[in-house]
Amino acid sequence: MSYPLTTPLSLALQHAAQQAFQPQDGSGVSITPTGEALGAVVTGLDANRPLSAALVRRLKQALDDHHILIFKQQALGDDAFLAFSTYFGSVFRPPEDVPVLASASNDGIPPDVVPVANVEGGYTGNGELFPHIDHQWTPLPSSGSLLYALEVPGSGGDTSWYNISAAYEALSPALKARIDGLQLITYNPFLRAKGQSRPQYRRPEAEPLGPGFPHPLVRNHPSSGKKLLFLATHGEVELVGVDADEGEALIAELRAHLLLPQFRYEHRWSVGDIVYWDNQATLHSRTAFPETERRVLKRVSLAGSRPY
Structure with a gap:
């Protein structure tokens, strides 16, 4: 009996397995730190070709060390982009009852490859996006994402990443002791209508914006063991069991503290860039760009585990 493949992921991985390329052993691959708060640039790698086990391990270690990896001069289709991404984890699947970006396009489940673009069928438009952690309001936030640039505007549309491991380490011992063990609820921004008021902290007199999933305010990274200040700079949140005035302050x-410039790296996109960021160890934001210009990127997000 024949069982034809029907999902984009299965088809992409089957297509990748049928390619005649030899795996890259990493001998020509360089990983160079940006010299800033986080990030390293990867050159000499072709994301269309399979990777050796040693090279995958090297890239994963570099992500733990630098929090974002910037792959330069790539040219690949959706299938190859998806296959490359899955070297680093499974594709993120939110629960059907917890909406995220692009959920509405596919019966509550976003596509494997999400168009982050200001063109028809794309998401996020051309406005500023404040520093945030993708899917933080879900029970199992994504572990990371890869964003691939196909078209970039002449000005604006730059992305910044913030090192929330370094931000935690820079806190005073007293403040670290104060926040250790606290649980944070981040409320789902997709439950608010466009243009609706968006408070930055939930007060007791306000009805909760849907169900919340408490996560540690100080999170432990699952592979590096680093402590992380797992908090976005904007959005409605609540500290569990903490007086509202004290919690809001x-x-x-x-x-x-998170917005201090020493924790930030700003990336000016070039066509062919793929940036892979650790969503557990970073915030990211975007500057606005002219609505008359096109910005077309594609994103694959990877599954994560329960924060602890």
């Missing part, structure tokens, strides 16, 4: 203090 504490969150405001921590958010101001």
Whole structure:
């Protein structure tokens, strides 16, 4: 009996397995730190070709060390992009009852490859996006994402990443002791209508914006073991069991700390860039760009585990 493949992921991986390329052993691959708060640039790698086990391990270690990897001068289709991404994990699948970006396009489940673009069928438009952690409001936030640039505007549309491991380490011992063990609820921004008021902290008099999933405010990275300040700089949140006035002031203090320039790297996109970021160890934001210009990128997000 024949069982034809029907999902984009199965088809992409079957197509990749049928290619005649020899695996890359990494001998011509360089990983060079940006010299800034985080990030390393990867050159000499072709994302269309299979990777050796040693090269995959090397890239995963580099991600733990640098939090984002910038692959330059890539040219690949959706199938190859998806196959390359899955060297680093399974594709993120949110619960059907917890909406995320692009959920509405496919019966509650976003496509494997999400168009992050200001063209028809794309998402996020051309406005500013404040520093955030993707899928933080879900029970199992994504572990990371890969974003691939196909078209970039002449100005604006730059992406910044923030090192939330370094931000935690820079806190005073007293503040570290104060926040250790606290649980944070990040409320789902997709449950608010466009243009609706978006408070930055939930007060007791406000009805909760849907169900919340508490996660540690100080998270442990599952592979590196680093402690992370797992908090976005914007969005409605609540500290569990903490007086609202105290909690709101504490969150405001921590958010101001996260925005200090020593924790930030800004990336100016070039066509062919793939940036792979650790969604567990970083925030990311975007500057606005002219609505008359096209910005077309594609994103694959990877599954994560329960924060602890």
